[in-house]
């Protein structure tokens with residue numbers, strides 16, 4: 054949340070008055086959630102309870118003035134249910150999640166198939182070796198027979214084991230996704246809905262929240 058305040062109409066909160074600069078101040082929360090008011094090198098200064106400030110933690114009950122104009126912080130916050138910046142950061146979260154999910158699934162599919170099919174090639178190799186080693190060698194014949202029978206079994210077993218690894222990995226990235234892909238205001242998980250679709254909704258659908266995600 055970063056609320057730009059000033060006289061110009063493209064501010065998030067417009068405050069008119071001859072002593073207010075076009076882009077006068079900015080209001081935001083630091084990572085701890087404290088409201089910070091910062092003066093943007095305004096001509097007539099920003100004041101908290103009568104003292105000029107450049108950057109100061111404030112409470113909504115503080116008396117704020119931009120130049121000579123009073124600024125009601127409660128009103129600023131109410132009018133600016135503005136979470137556009139935090140919402141934009143969720144695009145990366147969604148894209149990374151999908152990329153990672155596809156990567157895990159396809160790499161696992163590849164490994165599973167490899168493990169299951171390689172052993173079937175083995176008896177062929179053994180057969181070639183056998184013909185070089187000379188027929189009639191009893192022990193080589195027995196070994197090749199054992200490999201012919203065992204290899205596919207082991208292959209199927211390893212393949213099955215490999216494919217069982219996927220749910221665990223997917224579960225892990227799923228859990229992370231559920232923690233990160235949430236409304237920046239109310240923390241509600243947004244589901245596996247593509248970020249672009251959410252942006253088209255423009256606001257959080259939770260009725261007690263209605264945080265603004267994108268400009269109209």
Ligand SMILES: [Zn+2]
Pocket residue numbers: 236237238239240241257258259262263264
């Ligand atoms: Zn919300």
